[in-house]
Amino acid sequence: EAQVTQNPRYLITVTGKKLTVTCSQNMNHEYMSWYRQDPGLGLRQIYYSMNVEVTDKGDVPEGYKVSRKEKRNFPLILESPSPNQTSLYFCASSLAGGPSGANVLTFGAGSRLTVL
């Protein structure tokens, strides 16, 4: 089954404790991206990657890091989490060229992160 898999699905952590949210896709998609969903703000892009070793900032990159060493994986790293990073996170992927024209995004099921 074609899918985007995120882990963990739920996580409660404390301020300053480094964490990684993993994302893996099995569709051989070149483009991958991370979004966060917050009430009243919708989905905001954190980082995206057009291909292996190519990453770029989205609209809200502060406090996050990413890497794209393999095509299928795109982990999101919070080096020193803070309470304002409490959110619902989504990883997504699409065909080459990213979400333009008819290239739609396939989303993972989401990771709910709480930072105390």
Place this chain on the structure above:
Amino acid sequence: DQQVKQNSPSLSVQEGRISILNCDYTNSMFDYFLWYKKYPAEGPTFLISISSIKDKNEDGRFTVFLNKSAKHLSLHIVPSQPGDSAVYFCAASGWSWGKLQFGAGTQVVVTP
């Protein structure tokens, strides 16, 4: 500054009636518009899209209308069904490579 706006956070509609969801945008460089649907505890899934060269696209019960001069699009669901109860996100692309801009979402509740 949000470039895609969904000003109605929620919408309640009776089963069998029409649901109309609205979306406004500010960036004239957008050239493709999409609607995504999201159920609780799931990721958003693609619903329907429209290119800026068209003013209407239809797929079964779902129709999207685009008014470029007003920078406005709408999604019509006819007839509405209980399974349509979800959050609907409007999204736009084309102004910046690799980026997709989402609205805040509209929660639709279809009542029997």
